Amino acid sequence: MPEPVKVAVLPKTTEPLTAVIKDAGAVITDLSKAQALIWTESSPAGFPSSLPEGIRWVQLKSAGVQQWITAGTVDERRQWTSAVGAYSLDVAEHAVGQLIACLRQFPLFARQTTWTKQENWKRVASLRGRRIAIVGAGSIGRACIPLLTAFGAEVVAVNRSGRDVEGAIRTLTSENLDEALGLADDAIIAGASTEQTRHLIGAGQLAQLGPDGFLVNIARGDLVDTDALVAALQSGGLGGAALDVTEPEPLPDNHPLWVLPNVLITPHVANPLRNMEPHFAAHAGENLRRFAAGEPLEAQIDLKRKY
Amino acid sequence: MPEPVKVAVLPKTTEPLTAVIKDAGAVITDLSKAQALIWTESSPAGFPSSLPEGIRWVQLKSAGVQQWITAGTVDERRQWTSAVGAYSLDVAEHAVGQLIACLRQFPLFARQTTWTKQENWKRVASLRGRRIAIVGAGSIGRACIPLLTAFGAEVVAVNRSGRDVEGAIRTLTSENLDEALGLADDAIIAGASTEQTRHLIGAGQLAQLGPDGFLVNIARGDLVDTDALVAALQSGGLGGAALDVTEPEPLPDNHPLWVLPNVLITPHVANPLRNMEPHFAAHAGENLRRFAAGEPLEAQIDLKRKY
Numbered sequence: 001m002p003e004p005v006k007v008a009v010l011p012k013t014t015e016p017l018t019a020v021i022k023d024a025g026a027v028i029t030d031l032s033k034a035q036a037l038i039w040t041e042s043s044p045a046g047f048p049s050s051l052p053e054g055i056r057w058v059q060l061k062s063a064g065v066q067q068w069i070t071a072g073t074v075d076e077r078r079q080w081t082s083a084v085g086a087y088s089l090d091v092a093e094h095a096v097g098q099l100i101a102c103l104r105q106f107p108l109f110a111r112q113t114t115w116t117k118q119e120n121w122k123r124v125a126s127l128r129g130r131r132i133a134i135v136g137a138g139s140i141g142r143a144c145i146p147l148l149t150a151f152g153a154e155v156v157a158v159n160r161s162g163r164d165v166e167g168a169i170r171t172l173t174s175e176n177l178d179e180a181l182g183l184a185d186d187a188i189i190a191g192a193s194t195e196q197t198r199h200l201i202g203a204g205q206l207a208q209l210g211p212d213g214f215l216v217n218i219a220r221g222d223l224v225d226t227d228a229l230v231a232a233l234q235s236g237g238l239g240g241a242a243l244d245v246t247e248p249e250p251l252p253d254n255h256p257l258w259v260l261p262n263v264l265i266t267p268h269v270a271n272p273l274r275n276m277e278p279h280f281a282a283h284a285g286e287n288l289r290r291f292a293a294g295e296p297l298e299a300q301i302d303l304k305r306k307y
Numbered sequence: 308m309p310e311p312v313k314v315a316v317l318p319k320t321t322e323p324l325t326a327v328i329k330d331a332g333a334v335i336t337d338l339s340k341a342q343a344l345i346w347t348e349s350s351p352a353g354f355p356s357s358l359p360e361g362i363r364w365v366q367l368k369s370a371g372v373q374q375w376i377t378a379g380t381v382d383e384r385r386q387w388t389s390a391v392g393a394y395s396l397d398v399a400e401h402a403v404g405q406l407i408a409c410l411r412q413f414p415l416f417a418r419q420t421t422w423t424k425q426e427n428w429k430r431v432a433s434l435r436g437r438r439i440a441i442v443g444a445g446s447i448g449r450a451c452i453p454l455l456t457a458f459g460a461e462v463v464a465v466n467r468s469g470r471d472v473e474g475a476i477r478t479l480t481s482e483n484l485d486e487a488l489g490l491a492d493d494a495i496i497a498g499a500s501t502e503q504t505r506h507l508i509g510a511g512q513l514a515q516l517g518p519d520g521f522l523v524n525i526a527r528g529d530l531v532d533t534d535a536l537v538a539a540l541q542s543g544g545l546g547g548a549a550l551d552v553t554e555p556e557p558l559p560d561n562h563p564l565w566v567l568p569n570v571l572i573t574p575h576v577a578n579p580l581r582n583m584e585p586h587f588a589a590h591a592g593e594n595l596r597r598f599a600a601g602e603p604l605e606a607q608i609d610l611k612r613k614y
Binding site for chain 2: 089090093094096097098100101104105106107109110111112113114115116117120121122124125126127128146147150151152249250251253254258259264265266267268269272273274275
């Protein structure tokens with residue numbers, strides 16, 4: 001029988017995490033004796049300033065790890081894994097729900113206190129028959145595809161390689177982003193936040209979606225140029241937007257986005273809090289099993305790609 | 308070559324309807340010479356007070372035909388068909404969109420002008436893993452099922468016969484409605500409006516859904532007891548509701564439903580206006596083809612069932 005893996009869980013463990021660690025045949029120890037570290041907070045605040053040599057793998061809790069990389073926390077002396085994939089289905093559900101909400105004018109209707117069928121019925125559109133650009137076909141973007149196609153929508157995928165994405169009618173590389181947006185009615189932004197993707201969606205990209213197009217951002221606020229978005233919405237150059245992430249974030253009070261009739265802001269809640277612990281525990285548990293078995297870990301952080 | 312079917316189109320035809328009539332090899336004539344009548348308004352206002360004997364079939368434009376039956380317009384001297392099925396996919400999309408909107412607290416978030424993650428993140432729930440009662444498994448209810456299951460939800464169906472509905476984990480008869488609601492987290496009301504279904508959902512049924520349950524009504528307002536719904540929402544006995552139809556309808560200004568934080572009212576717009584003409588034309592065209600070929604028509608109105 002192999003020696004059990006010794007894992008440190010900091011700042012502190014959770015009930016579902018303790019259960020999966022036990023199920024994986026591993027034991028929780030102090031950091032100084034551990035081979036692996038599972039970090040159970042979404043923020044790096046309080047993360048150890050240096051790690052013992054014995055730590056061969058660190059599991060982080062966030063899907064987006066930009067601030068960990070920028071801070072220099074992630075090093076090349078051991079394996080680091082993010083939570084990419086752990087929350088994808090829940091976040092994809094939010095994205096598709098936000099898109100339907102936009103098309104069906106829920107933000108507008110939610111603010112009415114009178115029956116506005118006559119004025120607003122003509123504004124309501126159906127997802128069926130529309131073409132949606134998924135910008136960033138990682139685990140969240142790919143999880144959106146079967147949901148969208150179940151409603152009878154088509155998907156154009158945009159990724160770095162241009163390699164065909166399953167379920168998409170066409171896949172374009174990020175260099176051809178404008179073409180992809182021109183082919184699509186609406187877009188869901190699901191890419192990683194990196195130096196290269198900052199303000200990926202600006203005035204030119206929003207113009208490709210046009211007055212009847214809707215933008216959903218489920219990724220990170222800095223992928224969209226907020227000022228350009230506000231201008232497009234105010235001028236009618238874009239049909240509407242639903243944002244779970246913003247730049248700046250939190251979105252300040254009195255920001256024009258709060259009161260535009262065709263905008264739905266959700267405060268970075270696409271991954272429901274109540275699901276987070278069990279889903280992270282399942283993800284970390286699978287990686288713990290792989291670590292013990294010497295198999296490749298899921299969601300390895302790539303310092304060159306920076307996510 | 309058979310004689311072309313002579314069809315009257317009143318009050319007036321539409322472009323897509325004229326096209327399908329031509330495609331079906333039929334011709335548009337006066338009512339006095341016609342074998343069939345296609346009525347192109349959703350309301351009976353202006354409908355001929357008596358029809359020539361020559362009219363063997365009348366196609367109406369609404370899915371819900373209660374007011375046509377009550378007015379005594381629908382008779383047994385000829386065939387009458389409704390638009391049941393013509394708009395089902397679009398309406399099902401609205402229903403599922405409304406359910407996700409409730410679960411993800413879009414009505415609450417749409418009314419904020421400040422970032423409320425800390426207070427409200429814990430309220431956000433995922434459709435995945437929930438069990439949804441579909442009350443009335445007609446064409447709209449059945450169209451909801453593959454959408455819900457694509458998100459990882461389970462469906463309990465309720466219909467008159469109790470005959471198994473495809474895609475549902477269980478089907479119960481309407482006599483066992485309370486049991487079905489007790490098995491479910493949330494409910495989508497998609498049944499026909501008849502004398503028997505008036506106030507089908509009252510205080511007892513809402514209590515089965517409970518404080519974390521959501522109600523969506525996409526059918527007709529009178530299936531839900533509005534006063535009981537308001538009471539359940541105000542007391543926290545029900546998690547929230549999304550209504551595309553209300554009783555009374557239109558919902559009057561100053562009605563308490565307009566301002567409850569967990570309620571989304573859409574003003575009977577689930578079937579987008581822009582899709583209505585083409586989808587009705589496709590439905591009427593298929594029935595015209597069947598009429599010419601002597602095949603059974605789709606969506607025949609049954610005066611005994613009253614829909």
